Amino acid sequence: MPKVIKNVGCPYCGACCDDVEVTVSDDGKRVLEVKNVCAIGTQIFMHGGDHDGRIKLPRMRQPDGTMKDVSFKEAIDFTAKTLLKAKKPLMYGFGSTNCEGHAAAARVMERAGGCLDNCASICHGSSFLAIFDNGYPSCTLGEVKNRADVIVYWGSNPAHAHPRHMSRYAIFPRGFFTGKGHKSRTVIVIDPRFTDTGRVADYYLQVRQGHDYELFDAFRMVCHGHADDIPDVVANIPKETILEVAEVMKNARFCNFFYGMGLCHSDGRNHNIDIAISLTRDLNEFTKCTIMAMRGHYNITGPGAVWSWQFGFPYCLDLTKKTMVHMNPGETSSVDLAMRDEIDAFINIGTDAGAHFPIPAVQHLKKHPFITIDPSRNMASEISDLHVPVKICGVDDGGIVYRMDNVPIQYRKVVDAPAGVPSDEEFLDAVYERMVELEGEGFI
């Protein structure tokens, strides 16, 4: 009899829906059906388990350029030796693995004396910079659901990027103080593109691309009593619209800003987030107001949390001194390190640096040993010297992940991974043990 497993967390986006129902085959090896999942999440579940399409052994690049299956033992040995030989290895990725994996990776890189970074480096890292300067007045998503009557999506398009965000948390759900659901809320969407999210907005503000900062500034002027000094048009938005929307925000019972890459990666970057936080602070003089980054992958919040408690920094960690840790984005961030060709061994884990990094950065990285740890083939795995397949967290491995609002969600294993395939944590712990062994034997 196929078995139905309920309350399963979805390993796709930062909304971390944890109400998924998964039907698995008799033998516990295949996912047959999933419910309560968006189209993208569905595909991830369908890829899990033990089936022909799954990579089951590590693949090592041969002198003739082809890939050959090798044992996990060889893969562990190769990875450990690569890390020990390198002067400045970098392990990067982690958006798509569990926190147990993040912790294991940190132990390995502390021992190896390398750099450790996560996808925030090319994503919400600019938000971190703003948080370092200005803080982060936020809340959990349930607070938004239960209290918020004004929702602002700024530079984010959940209709496509976080498909169930609006229905589970922000616009449509009936919460305790928001019993009429959508009707209890005013939705403001600010984006240069009229997106599908824009379609549900009560106010859609087509901000001029790259001019978000000015629009924030205008809202702040209203909060500080300088409305009269606002020009007739700011960033494409007429003054009267600015005044009207500012009043909506000020008169909210509970207002929340959700912002995405449209803000933290358009002109101004961390400064856009900085002023968004300042506006949030200002609005707390009038009402309750909070802000939240729309984190992308289901556990990209995780490495920021784990490494903050282990080292005090969320990303761009330089552990090369081995006795202490530095963080200096721009200097110790992955792309910058790669562009300067400072990295002499690269491990891509739980992401696809091959697809996401600038080509010159990848070209530099490719001059040196290049390893990918990921369940699937991706652009990075295909140019790697070694590709290690691992379990898919949330499908064939459990573990803790952090939702975009920093709430930990406990994920479940729903199907069995192919025999012998380790989790990220198991693989990295084995690499650690091998490094200790090699050091004991006097390697290097």
Place this chain on the structure above:
Amino acid sequence: MSDYIIKNGFVFDPLTGIKGDKKDIGIKDGKIVEASEVKGGKTIDASGKTVMAGGVDIHTHCVGPKVNVGRLMRPEDKLFRSRTKVGNTRVEMGFSVPSTFATGYAYARMGYSFLNEAAMPPLHAPHVHEEIRDTPIVDIAAMPVMGNNWFQLEYLKNRELENNAAYTAWLLNATKGFGIKCVNPGGTEAWGWGMNCTTIHDPVPYFDITPAEIVKGQMETNELLGLPHCLHVHPNNLGNPGNYTTTLDTLKLAEGIKPNNKFGRDVVLHNTHLQFHSYDGTTWADFESGSKKVMDYVNAHDNISFDVGFVTLDETTTMTADGPFEFHLNRLNNLKWANTDVELETAAGIVPYVYDKNIKVCDIQWAIGLELALLAKDHMRCHLTTDHPNAGPFTRYPRVIKWLMSKKARDDLLHSFKWSEKVIAATQLESMDRELSLYEIAQMTRAGPAKCMGISNMYGSLKEGTNANIAIYDINPEKMPKDPELIEKAFSETAYTFKDGVMVVENGVVIATTPKYTVWTDVKVKENAIVERDIHEKFAKYYSVGLENYKVFDEHMHNPRAIEVDATN
């Protein structure tokens, strides 16, 4: 595991009444035994040294979501202040909000073995347990925050104590928590709308219950269940001039309530970081100490206890579930501000703060903390904390001990203040000659907290049969140093720390780690269909996380050590 005999030390163990006698202590199989029972163990020469049980911290923010936001948002906290790693330990980073590894090692170096994380947002419990896993050496318990929980606001408003007790037992089980913590009761829920409750009679918006009803109800619930620890309260109106009246109002709620437990606990209410609640005056301009008014009451009522929350005059990171207070503080100092409101449960705020010795108010706060401890008549009920990291980092405990044990040390500092005359006028510290003894320090740092938390059969004592958690300090009670700095030095780094019988620190250096435990309270109550229904309803409708994913999975508990409580009768 090796056995040891600790020979010729001066032993201070208030729970067995030993006041500095020379006594040998045996360690066998991780437990404390009569020295004669150890055959062929290693001998530790403790002559000229002070031997105490491992320290017990009753109130510290050492693990969990808001601690971690503090770490994340303050990279500058790591600069220049982090230790260089030695030996086979993990890297230690951070000063006011140290990394988990730094926290565990630093506590061990000071001879501590048990920490009570003072505020675990229930929704974030798995995070707390992850950090506990990564904090080496010390055992940790965590108290779920309950003063603003919607279930409890409703039960207590309707005076449904049994339902409240059943829900509390369920929550302790779901979060693997230790006891009931109330932070700014009612006020943090009000903060959901940007409001606050600053007296114990301010009604909570919508829920229409008062902080007084919450505190009293939670106290009764606590005794109905017979939990090891009493109700642990951070009262309303923290940090405001004149707030001592709110504090007294809160303390008076305990009148007539008797302890009911089998753990040797005598008190029913623990007022945490009393220093922040003992302020007189009406504004920051006429701000002055209210310590005497508060301590007159505390000394006369033996069913309440407190920890101090000493201000250490450092740059630190304040963090509390008192969300409205942090917003208010942020409006005072205009530094960065983080906030996390947690659905149906609580909130948290984080603001960096500089307790500058050139600022009068900071110095008065410093003096008030010391006054409370010097005015206390019973140090079993007066515990040493800095409300880490709110009034200062826990690594300053040795400095606080120096001030408590040496009038010279505190007078030197007091007279060095820029506004010392004004500080002296607003406080009574200068007139106080009392210097605490090592016995009183042992009461404040291990015996008292352990008794108050109902764990004195496991921690805080050198009684035979308890876990061999022992701190040996290089200080000779018969030849107390003239230079107070040597007191601070001795308590900063033990000569030896033993944890569960393993020598983990030698001459101030961490030399080993040992399996450590997560202490929680497993309460059995009668089945309660109403509460079960309420739990299902609230999770179905209002939480953003499923009920089955909310409860901490067993696999995410690290070495659980459950305290069993049977409340089925």
